[in-house]
Amino acid sequence: SAPAPGPKRATILAVCNQKGGVGKTTTSINLGAALAETGRRVLMVDFDPQGSLTVGLGINPHALELSVYNLLLQRNVDVDEVIVESDTDDVDVLPANIDLSAAEVQLVSEVAREMILSRLLDRLRDRYDVILIDAPPSLGLLTINALTAADGVIIPLECEYFALRGVALLTDTISKVQERLNPDLEIVGILGTMFDSRTLHSREVLQRVVEAFGDIVFHTVIKRTVKFPETSAAGEPITSYAGTSPGARAYRTLAREVLARCHAR
Ligand code: ADP
Numbered sequence: 306s307a308p309a310p311g312p313k314r315a316t317i318l319a320v321c322n323q324k325g326g327v328g329k330t331t332t333s334i335n336l337g338a339a340l341a342e343t344g345r346r347v348l349m350v351d352f353d354p355q356g357s358l359t360v361g362l363g364i365n366p367h368a369l370e371l372s373v374y375n376l377l378l379q380r381n382v383d384v385d386e387v388i389v390e391s392d393t394d395d396v397d398v399l400p401a402n403i404d405l406s407a408a409e410v411q412l413v414s415e416v417a418r419e420m421i422l423s424r425l426l427d428r429l430r431d432r433y434d435v436i437l438i439d440a441p442p443s444l445g446l447l448t449i450n451a452l453t454a455a456d457g458v459i460i461p462l463e464c465e466y467f468a469l470r471g472v473a474l475l476t477d478t479i480s481k482v483q484e485r486l487n488p489d490l491e492i493v494g495i496l497g498t499m500f501d502s503r504t505l506h507s508r509e510v511l512q513r514v515v516e517a518f519g520d521i522v523f524h525t526v527i528k529r530t531v532k533f534p535e536t537s538a539a540g541e542p543i544t545s546y547a548g549t550s551p552g553a554r555a556y557r558t559l560a561r562e563v564l565a566r567c568h569a570r
């Protein structure tokens with residue numbers, strides 16, 4: 306279809322859960338790649354000092370001269386010198402490395418410390434259709450910055466016992482950010498990840514998540530498959546590493562759901 310007239314305004318989505326290992330980075334990379342396949346211009350922001358999104362897109366975090374850290378905490382850094390064009394697929398990346406771990410402390414003494422990322426990404430909104438932020442596994446200032454910058458939050462939940470533990474704390478944090486910093490913030494959806502259809506256990510957990518959150522839960526569920534760890538090692542999204550695999554198809558379906566929900570906003 307023809308592009309809409311006038312400047313584009315990217316939708317900014319934060320992928321958040323303070324628990325580690327639930328599929329935030331995997332979802333950021335593969336949802337981003339699936340959105341790019343539809344022709345959307347996508348920027349992925351690695352906002353975790355572990356730099357897993359950066360690595361997962363085939364970029365060496367140790368070799369970076371500049372990263373999202375420099376944009377956050379230094380003046381006069383040109384964003385175009387930090388953005389990396391990922392070559393395996395059509396996405397741009399704001400990469401991160403361990404430098405970002407210092408930001409959590411250094412941001413504390415900044416003026417409007419919760420809004421630094423928001424101000425940075427607002428300047429990029431007219432260049433992209435979607436900006437995805439891969440949040441770190443904590444509820445500290447980096448995550449608050451991600452939530453303040455975002456229009457919507459995607460919450461990956463591992464289909465394991467105790468998955469729901471900690472979600473109340475996350476939704477509380479989201480509510481506080483809505484009240485104090487970003488009234489337009491919405492939860493776009495909760496995504497069941499690492500689902501194992503062969504176990505009763507996985508099905509029970511998913512059922513409880515749906516009972517607790519209803520329509521907010523995406524219809525798409527991401528199954529557990531060794532393909533995902535393989536793709537991280539290969540440094541590319543599943544949509545290019547194993548383009549016809551069920552995992553690639555699941556993230557394409559998720560992309561359609563996300564677009565439908567964002568257009569309905
Ligand atoms: P987070 O960013 O929340 O810490 P990751 O996306 O890095 O989580 O996932 C944690 C680990 O689990 C990674 O090794 C990743 O490759 C693997 N993983 C993610 N999603 C799946 C899945 N659906 N099936 C199997 N392994 C997965």
Ligand code: MG
Nearest residue numbers: 329330353357
């Ligand atoms: Mg991660």
